[in-house]
Amino acid sequence: MLEIQNLAAAIGDKPILRGIDLVVPKGEVHAIMGPNGSGKSTLSYVLSGRPGYDVTGGSATFDGQDLLEMEPEERAALGVFLAFQYPVELPGVGNANFLRTALNAQRRARGEAELDAPAFLKLARAEMKRLSMPDDMLKRNVNVGFSGGEKKRNEVLQMAILKPRIAILDETDSGLDIDALKIVAEGVNAQRGPDFSALVITHYQRLLDYIVPDRVHVLAGGRIIRSGGPELALELEANGYGAIVDAAA
Amino acid sequence: MSDSITTETIDTVAALAEGGYKWGFSTDIEMDMAPKGLNEDIIRLISARKNEPEWLLEWRLKAYAAWLKMEEPDWAMLRHEPIDYQDLHYYAAPKKKAGPKSLDEVDPELLKTYAKLGIPLKEQAYLAGVEPEEGARPQVAVDAVFDSVSVATTFRSTLEKAGVIFCPISEAVLSHPELVQKYLGSVVPAGDNYFAALNSAVFTDGSFVFIPKGVRCPMELSTYFRINARNTGQFERTLIVVEDGGHVSYLEGCTAPQRDENQLHAAVVELVAMEDASIKYSTVQNWYPGDANGLGGIYNFVTKRGACRGARSKISWTQVETGSAITWKYPSCILQGDGSVGEFYSVAVTTNHQQADTGTKMIHIGKNTSSTIVSKGISAGQSNNTYRGLVKVLPKAEGARNFTQCDSLLIGDRCGAHTVPYIESRNPTAKLEHEATTSKISDDQLFYCRSRGLSQEDAVGMIVNGFCRDVLKELPMEFAVEAQKLLAISLEGSVG
Numbered sequence: 001m002l003e004i005q006n007l008a009a010a011i012g013d014k015p016i017l018r019g020i021d022l023v024v025p026k027g028e029v030h031a032i033m034g035p036n037g038s039g040k041s042t043l044s045y046v047l048s049g050r051p052g053y054d055v056t057g058g059s060a061t062f063d064g065q066d067l068l069e070m071e072p073e074e075r076a077a078l079g080v081f082l083a084f085q086y087p088v089e090l091p092g093v094g095n096a097n098f099l100r101t102a103l104n105a106q107r108r109a110r111g112e113a114e115l116d117a118p119a120f121l122k123l124a125r126a127e128m129k130r131l132s133m134p135d136d137m138l139k140r141n142v143n144v145g146f147s148g149g150e151k152k153r154n155e156v157l158q159m160a161i162l163k164p165r166i167a168i169l170d171e172t173d174s175g176l177d178i179d180a181l182k183i184v185a186e187g188v189n190a191q192r193g194p195d196f197s198a199l200v201i202t203h204y205q206r207l208l209d210y211i212v213p214d215r216v217h218v219l220a221g222g223r224i225i226r227s228g229g230p231e232l233a234l235e236l237e238a239n240g241y242g243a244i245v246d247a248a249a
Numbered sequence: 250m251s252d253s254i255t256t257e258t259i260d261t262v263a264a265l266a267e268g269g270y271k272w273g274f275s276t277d278i279e280m281d282m283a284p285k286g287l288n289e290d291i292i293r294l295i296s297a298r299k300n301e302p303e304w305l306l307e308w309r310l311k312a313y314a315a316w317l318k319m320e321e322p323d324w325a326m327l328r329h330e331p332i333d334y335q336d337l338h339y340y341a342a343p344k345k346k347a348g349p350k351s352l353d354e355v356d357p358e359l360l361k362t363y364a365k366l367g368i369p370l371k372e373q374a375y376l377a378g379v380e381p382e383e384g385a386r387p388q389v390a391v392d393a394v395f396d397s398v399s400v401a402t403t404f405r406s407t408l409e410k411a412g413v414i415f416c417p418i419s420e421a422v423l424s425h426p427e428l429v430q431k432y433l434g435s436v437v438p439a440g441d442n443y444f445a446a447l448n449s450a451v452f453t454d455g456s457f458v459f460i461p462k463g464v465r466c467p468m469e470l471s472t473y474f475r476i477n478a479r480n481t482g483q484f485e486r487t488l489i490v491v492e493d494g495g496h497v498s499y500l501e502g503c504t505a506p507q508r509d510e511n512q513l514h515a516a517v518v519e520l521v522a523m524e525d526a527s528i529k530y531s532t533v534q535n536w537y538p539g540d541a542n543g544l545g546g547i548y549n550f551v552t553k554r555g556a557c558r559g560a561r562s563k564i565s566w567t568q569v570e571t572g573s574a575i576t577w578k579y580p581s582c583i584l585q586g587d588g589s590v591g592e593f594y595s596v597a598v599t600t601n602h603q604q605a606d607t608g609t610k611m612i613h614i615g616k617n618t619s620s621t622i623v624s625k626g627i628s629a630g631q632s633n634n635t636y637r638g639l640v641k642v643l644p645k646a647e648g649a650r651n652f653t654q655c656d657s658l659l660i661g662d663r664c665g666a667h668t669v670p671y672i673e674s675r676n677p678t679a680k681l682e683h684e685a686t687t688s689k690i691s692d693d694q695l696f697y698c699r700s701r702g703l704s705q706e707d708a709v710g711m712i713v714n715g716f717c718r719d720v721l722k723e724l725p726m727e728f729a730v731e732a733q734k735l736l737a738i739s740l741e742g743s744v745g
């Protein structure tokens with residue numbers, strides 16, 4: 001279970017998150033929506049440990065463990081995964097090598113046996129097939145020369161292989177065509193189960209037709225200003241953020 | 250990758266990777282050492298110890314006379330305390346009873362040394378005379394240079410059957426004097442440059458390889474160099490000659506024990522490729538780079554040059570340089586034969602206070618000659634890394650082509666990377682391309698890797714290996730794996 005209490009964070013002396021309260025119970029999928037610049041990506045970075053943010057107050061725990069005290073790689077081994085809004089290119093680093101090294105680093109940290117190359121390839125190929133990704137994506141360098149949609153799909157592939165316990169998907173739907181959106185949504189839904197939870201950041205209600213969330217939260221000005229069921233997303237789609245933001249002010 | 254040698258190599262290297270420089274030990278073997286200093290008498294002593302013929306002594310003395318008149322070059326982007334050439338031992342050899350005839354006679358200390366060096370276990374087995382398994386991958390023959398005298402040479406008989414000569418050069422001087430006399434100094438003349446002249450005067454040992462007409466060497470030839478005696482300058486001399494249509498792949502790997510005083514190393518490597526011959530020369534250099542404060546470390550002043558004498562001959566240099574306090578090294582190709590090909594693939598890593606000024610010279614003389622230069626420089630800490638390359642096209646080199654790619658990767662903001670390309674073209678039909686980039690490992694890249702579970706150091710290692718991929722893929726398989734590991738190890742602690 002992810003528990004965030006009164007979390008505040010700043011970049012330099014600029015406060016961005018101003019007291020976030022959010023609980024994502026085991027097995028649930030929550031959506032976060034909100035205007036541009038409201039702090040959605042910042043929240044996902046703070047949860048996954050990106051350097052450069054000062055946590056100025058509050059707490060964030062996963063299954064009782066204090067996330068904020070951990071290195072990014074320790075959070076990853078614990079089961080936290082971030083699908084980046086802007087996936088990073090790694091020239092010269094093969095996708096398969098990258099993924100296997102990452103998977104084995106996590107497995108090592110958890111005291112599990114490492115996967116050898118054939119076992120890994122079998123796993124990777126199966127997941128790629130599910131995501132309708134061509135095999136040669138494994139040979140290509142991580143995100144280098146990938147189209148916007150391919151990058152997003154590659155993030156979902158990483159999630160499928162690393163099998164996190166909580167996935168934060170930061171606008172994974174942006175830039176996907178209709179078919180890709182369905183495939184990616186199916187990829188996420190395939191992970192759903194009692195030991196998987198997700199925080200799905202999106203601007204579009206359409207994604208939530210495919211990944212039906214348990215809860216929807218509106219993040220604005222660094223705070224969660226409203227929460228509700230899936231119908232909240234429809235309301236936002238119809239009316240925009242204006243009324244809700246005004247009501248919260 | 251499932252090759253057992255590869256796994257063993259990784260294990261060995263990993264086992265050695267426990268903080269600081271992993272190869273810092275010295276071997277306790279009785280030494281036979283000349284007094285410090287350099288003069289004609291010392292040269293006569295070296296020559297006498299090796300029972301050399303008169304012509305070689307004359308050659309040495311001439312080189313010495315030339316050296317006396319020369320000045321240490323100062324054009325490289327390198328800084329160091331003046332070297333006191335009189336404060337070095339120019340000859341050191343393990344004391345021998347009668348000279349080891351078999352490996353049983355080799356000092357066990359020496360074999361232990363190889364183990365610590367991380368020489369792959371199978372190669373150690375070769376050293377110990379164990380027969381290779383049926384259907385094993387291409388065999389590797391090791392000619393181990395321990396200080397100044399080669400004490401162990403393996404697989405000589407297989408090679409002999411193929412007509413290949415692979416032995417210490419001191420031995421070749423006695424067993425094949427006509428070959429040595431014909432080619433020694435024919436690519437790097439005795440008075441070529443300050444360090445080459447010094448080497449010619451006092452070289453003590455090195456390898457000699459001769460591949461006769463039409464022979465593809467049945468195994469990769471490998472030499473592990475190692476500097477051992479305190480204050481002993483190392484002056485290796487390697488000569489590789491491949492006759493028409495022959496081929497050889499030669500691997501050179503080096504490590505050195507930890508020392509506080511700087512040690513001078515001035516090797517010379519000469520390659521000769523005749524018609525349709527090809528030579529692949531691969532180096533992984535990991536000598537002691539000095540400590541974090543820049544104390545100690547090897548001064549590595551090397552002259553490496555290959556002559557593509559025959560038409561369609563090919564010489565390919567691949568180097569991974571992670572060690573030494575100072576590296577001064579420009580493996581070069583003289584492309585004399587029409588249609589001959591020269592290649593230079595280089596990774597040079599500098600950390601802490603290391604300095605590297607390295608690159609290549611491609612001299613296009615024959616028609617339709619082509620050359621490729623791929624240089625990857627990685628600087629971290631307060632180090633300085635310079636690529637210095639010359640592409641020269643002479644008037645008769647109709648249709649010459651060169652492609653140069655120089656990439657620098659900076660880690661941190663106190664290090665320096667410099668690219669100094671010289672291009673001299675005297676033939677208008679020549680096509681020369683040059684590309685250069687400088688990049689940094691970005692925080693975004695590091696975080697992306699870490700968010701997937703990689704440690705900071707694994708992330709750096711992965712990104713650096715990616716940066717070097719075009720070079721590493723030129724290395725023979727097990728060497729590439731060792732080199733990858735070495736890159737990661739040498740950059741440990743350089744980020745964050």
Ligand SMILES: Nc1ncnc2c1ncn2[C@@H]1O[C@H](COP(=O)(O)OP(=O)(O)OP(=O)(O)O)[C@@H](O)[C@H]1O
Nearest residue numbers: 011014016034035036037038039040041042043085
């Ligand atoms: N490095 C930085 N320096 C200064 N301000 C920053 C920095 N990074 C983010 N910000 C600011 O923090 C605020 C929140 O940004 P964030 O990326 O979290 O928004 P977001 O909700 O993800 O927006 P979008 O929907 O456009 O992706 C923005 O005002 C942004 O300009």
Ligand SMILES: [Mg+2]
Nearest residue numbers: 040041042085
């Ligand atoms: Mg965002």
